[in-house]
Amino acid sequence: MFEYLKNISELLAHWATVITLIVLICSVCLASKHLKELKTQRHWQNFNEMNVRYAELLGKIPEKIKLGSCSIESDDLEIKIWIRQYFDLYSEEYWLNEKKLLPEEMWKGRIRPGVVLNLKEYPILEHGYIYWKNKGAFNHPKNFHNVVQ
Numbered sequence: 001m002f003e004y005l006k007n008i009s010e011l012l013a014h015w016a017t018v019i020t021l022i023v024l025i026c027s028v029c030l031a032s033k034h035l036k037e038l039k040t041q042r043h044w045q046n047f048n049e050m051n052v053r054y055a056e057l058l059g060k061i062p063e064k065i066k067l068g069s070c071s072i073e074s075d076d077l078e079i080k081i082w083i084r085q086y087f088d089l090y091s092e093e094y095w096l097n098e099k100k101l102l103p104e105e106m107w108k109g110r111i112r113p114g115v116v117l118n119l120k121e122y123p124i125l126e127h128g129y130i131y132w133k134n135k136g137a138f139n140h141p142k143n144f145h146n147v148v149q
Helices: 001-058 063-067 077-098 104-121 124-134 144-148
Strands: none
Touching: 001 077, 001 104, 063 077, 077 104, 077 124, 104 124
16 A cells, blocks of 8 residues: 555656646746737837937927928027937937837838938928937937937
């Protein structure tokens, strides 16, 4: 009887180990899936937060920029500050993309083309970028200058 209990307890221990390993593997798989979903959710949250900030900034675009009736060489501080804010925000978004913290499809399909459109729509942005760059005021991520210029 003692021998029988000893044999069955070894068998039960084996099965307990196998079941524990199966549960562990399933737990790791579920945790991995959950972390991937959280990462994706965070990417979209970053994207949405940047959209809100752009909407606020573009809502405050100086009328002179909209009309194309200004020059970066003027003493209009409002225009210079707004352009600086625009590129600071874009620099932050560029950094988020470089760190893979934004949805890649949105960077390629919407963000980057949106900036190109703004640079074409408001030529003063390019002049303002050069103005601030020459002042040494920008500390942007690597290759940011290549994107804008």
